[in-house]
Amino acid sequence: MDIQKKLLPKSHRKEHPRDESKLGFGDIYTDHIFKMDYYDGKWQNPRIEPFSPFQLSPAAMVLHYSQTIFEGLKCYRHPDGRLAMFRPSENLKRFNQSAQRMAIPLTDPVFLLDALKELLRIEGDWTPTHPGSSLYIRPTIIATEPHLGVRPSREYLLFILLAPVGPYYPEGFAPVKIYVESFYSRSAPGGLGAIKAGASYATSLLATDNAAKKGFTQLLWLDACHHRYVEEVGSMNICFVIENKIVTSNLTGTVLPGITRSSLITVAKDLGIEVQERPLEIGEVLEARSSGKLTEVFGTGTAAVISPVGLLSYNDEDLVIGDGGVGPITQKLYDELVGVQYGHKPDTRGWIEFVD
Numbered sequence: 070m071d072i073q074k075k076l077l078p079k080s081h082r083k084e085h086p087r088d089e090s091k092l093g094f095g096d097i098y099t100d101h102i103f104k105m106d107y108y109d110g111k112w113q114n115p116r117i118e119p120f121s122p123f124q125l126s127p128a129a130m131v132l133h134y135s136q137t138i139f140e141g142l143k144c145y146r147h148p149d150g151r152l153a154m155f156r157p158s159e160n161l162k163r164f165n166q167s168a169q170r171m172a173i174p175l176t177d178p179v180f181l182l183d184a185l186k187e188l189l190r191i192e193g194d195w196t197p198t199h200p201g202s203s204l205y206i207r208p209t210i211i212a213t214e215p216h217l218g219v220r221p222s223r224e225y226l227l228f229i230l231l232a233p234v235g236p237y238y239p240e241g242f243a244p245v246k247i248y249v250e251s252f253y254s255r256s257a258p259g260g261l262g263a264i265k266a267g268a269s270y271a272t273s274l275l276a277t278d279n280a281a282k283k284g285f286t287q288l289l290w291l292d293a294c295h296h297r298y299v300e301e302v303g304s305m306n307i308c309f310v311i312e313n314k315i316v317t318s319n320l321t322g323t324v325l326p327g328i329t330r331s332s333l334i335t336v337a338k339d340l341g342i343e344v345q346e347r348p349l350e351i352g353e354v355l356e357a358r359s360s361g362k363l364t365e366v367f368g369t370g371t372a373a374v375i376s377p378v379g380l381l382s383y384n385d386e387d388l389v390i391g392d393g394g395v396g397p398i399t400q401k402l403y404d405e406l407v408g409v410q411y412g413h414k415p416d417t418r419g420w421i422e423f424v425d
C-alpha cells in the first residue's frame with residue numbers, strides 16, 4: 070500500500086520545545102500523524118497528514134463500548150545522530166494480540182513498521198536529545214462505526230501520534246512510594262490484563278487517584294482472586310530482588326507481557342543474575358523484607374524504563390525497601406538497558422531498529 074502524504078509547509082509547522090529539560094509526558098505533539106482506515110473488510114487509505122482533531126460520530130462505538138487498543142514505544146537520538154527504536158516489531162506483534170482480544174481486525178506489522186519509519190523520516194527532528202528524553206510513539210486503534218447495538222465495530226481508525234517526552238515520573242530515575250492495593254483489581258483471569266486496552270487503564274484510575282491523594286506515586290496490584298499474589302506496579306511490570314535473585318510474576322494472563330520486562334530478563338541473565346518468573350505472594354515479600362533478604366524493588370516499562378521503588382505501604386504499614394535509595398542491581402540493569410537504547414552501549418542483541 071502506498072502512503073499518501075499531505076504535509077504542512079515548513080512555515081506552518083510548530084516551534085519545537087525550547088527547553089528539553091522541562092518536557093513532560095505527552096503534552097506536546099508533532100506536526101503530522103499517520104492514519105489508516107478499516108472499512109469494507111480491509112485496512113486502507115494509509116496516509117500521513119497534519120495533526121488535527123478528527124471528526125467522529127457521537128454514536129461511534131469506541132465512545133460507548135471502549136473498543137480501543139494502543140501501544141507505546143520510543144524513538145531515541147543516538148550520539149551519531151541516527152534515530153533508533155527499541156524492539157518496535159515486538160510492539161507491533163503485541164498490537165495484534167491486543168486487537169485479537171478486542172475483536173479488532175489485525176494489522177500487518179511489517180507494513181506498520183515501514184509506515185512508522187516513514188512518519189519518523191518526516192518528524193524525526195522532533196526527537197529530543199536531552200538525557201532521559203525521547204520521542205514517544207503511540208499507535209492506537211478506535212472503533213468508529215456509528216452504531217449502538219453491542220457487537221464488534223465494522224469500521225476503525227488506526228493512528229500513530231508522536232510526542233517529545235521527558236521522564237515519565239517527575240522524580241526521574243528516583244525511588245517512588247507505592248501503595249499496595251488490596252481492594253480494587255486491575256485485571257481478572259480471562260479479562261484484559263495481558264493486552265494494552267484503554268479499558269484496563271480506565272479500571273485503574275479511581276484506585277490510583279485514591280493512592281495519589283495519600284501521597285503515593287503508584288499502586289501495587291495484587292491478583293483479583295486472592296488479593297495475595299503481586300502482579301504489576303501501576304502500568305509497569307514489577308521485579309523484586311530477593312537474595313540477589315530477580316523474582317517477577319510469571320505471565321499468567323493477568324499480567325501484561327512487557328517488552329522492557331522481557332529485555333531486562335535477558336540482560337540480567339547475561340550479567341549472571343538469576344531470574345525467577347513465578348507467583349510471588351505479598352506475604353513472601355513481607356517476610357523477605359523483615360529477614361533482610363529483599364533488597365530492591367523496581368517497576369519496568371517503556372515509559373519510565375526502570376522505576377525504583379523506595380517504599381511499599383501495605384495495610385497501613387510503611388515498608389522501606391533497602392535503604393530507600395536506588396539499589397545496585399536496579400542501577401546496573403538501568404545503565405545497561407538505557408545504554409543500549411540511547412546508543413551509549415553496543416547493541417549485541419539486535420534490539421535496535423534504525424529509521425534509516
Ligand SMILES: *Cc1c(COP(=O)(O)O)cnc(C)c1O
Nearest residue numbers: 304305306325327328329370371
Ligand atoms: C505497557 C504496559 C507495561 C509495560 O510494557 P512495555 O512493553 O515494557 O512498555 C506493563 N504493564 C502494563 C499494564 C502496560 O500497559
